[in-house]
Amino acid sequence: MRTKSGTGISELSDEAAEMEAEFARRQGTELIEHHLSHHMSQNPESSYVTWIATLHPENAQVAIDHRFFVPGNPWWTVYEEAKNDIPIATAVAAEANETADLEEQAPPPPSSRPDATPTGGEVKRKSCSEISPMAATVGFSMFLMASMSVLFLEACAICVYFFSLSFFRLANLMDPPNLWTGLLYSTCVFFYWSCALMDSSLLLSSVLTTEFVAASSYMFCAILGGCDMAAGWHQYTRRTCHLIRWAFRSKFEYPPRRFCGLMPVKEADDEKPPRASIQPAPSFSSTTNPTPSAPDDVFVVDEKDIVVDKQFVADEC
Structure with missing residues (x-):
């Protein structure tokens, strides 16, 4: 069991x-x-x-x-x-009222919204998608401030450079100095270097002013209009100020305008192009009549040894 x-x-x-x-x-x-x-x-x-x-x-x-x-x-x-039973869909025309009701009830597909990703998520708008009038006003104001400041500083610097150029020329006229011109030469060199230092200081002030105003413009424009607009005003301000400095300083090469590194007067004088000078020729006048002198080796040639090429003489004539 x-x-x-x-x-x-x-x-x-x-x-x-x-x-x-x-x-x-x-x-x-x-x-x-x-x-x-x-x-x-x-x-x-x-x-x-x-x-x-x-x-x-x-x-x-x-x-x-x-x-x-x-x-x-x-x-x-x-x-x-x-494999032979593939599902097939048949399209049927819908009435206008039904289509309107479906559009009102159903949300739009994600791809139809410009601020949506293909998966339906929200996309954060770019900060510069719309132009901000306030940001544009601030950027232009900062640009105008930087340009006028650099223009004023470079105008002062060019005046100082003309003074330094005058002292430079006077020092070259007295170079090398002697007992009578030593004091005046030293004074001209001192004022030349002082003006050159002032020129370099104005150049430094111009660069710092440009960078400070451009950085401030970037900060305010980024807050009001976005990073792209801020970057545009920042670069435009810096580029314009750089062109102003280049226009004031590119044509003055003697003496060159170097930032805290101007060459000394003597070195600059050596780089000047050489000047042509005419020296008087030595006089050949003599009180005594010159005596002809014959060379040490005298060769006697007979007339029979001389041969004249008639064709050569005819060609020369």
Whole structure:
């Protein structure tokens, strides 16, 4: 009895296991069918190989597992049964009222909104997407302030340079100095170097003023109109001030206008182009008559030894 009862329990457990296995296979087949129907709806011209490749993209470039090609496997069976049953949609014209109701109820697709990503997320607008009149006003005001300041400083610097040039010329006239011109020469050199230092100081002030005003313009324009507008005004201000400095300083090369590095007077004088000078020729007048002198070796030539080429004489004549 125990054996029979034990055998009956064993048969019941085997049947339950088979039923569970059949249920699992049916669920797996339904999952495969769902996957295939979705794949074929998205890729109507797909083949079995491409469908299997979508399951394992990392193997798509190498090879597909040979077990997928074994006849009778679930994937192959489902594909053969459903490859001719591709879902087809039929377009039907909708009435105007229905279309209007759908448009009012449904939100617009993400791609139709300029401030949305393809996934539907919001995109932060650029800070310079709209021109700010206040930022433009501040930028232009800062630009005008920097330009006028640099223009005034360079005008003062050019006046100082003309004074230094005058002392430079006077010092060159007295170079090298002697006992009588030494004091005046030293005074001219001192004032020349003083004016050159003032010129360099004005140049430094011009550069610092430009950078300070341009940085302030960038800060205020970035707050009011965005970083792109601020960068534009910043570069425009710096470039204009640099051109003003170049226009005031590019044509003065002697003496050159160097920042705290002007050459000394003597060195600058050496770089001047040489001047042509006319020296008087020595006098050849002599109170005594010159005595002709013959060379040490005298050769006596006979007339018979001289041959005249008539053709050469005719050509010369």
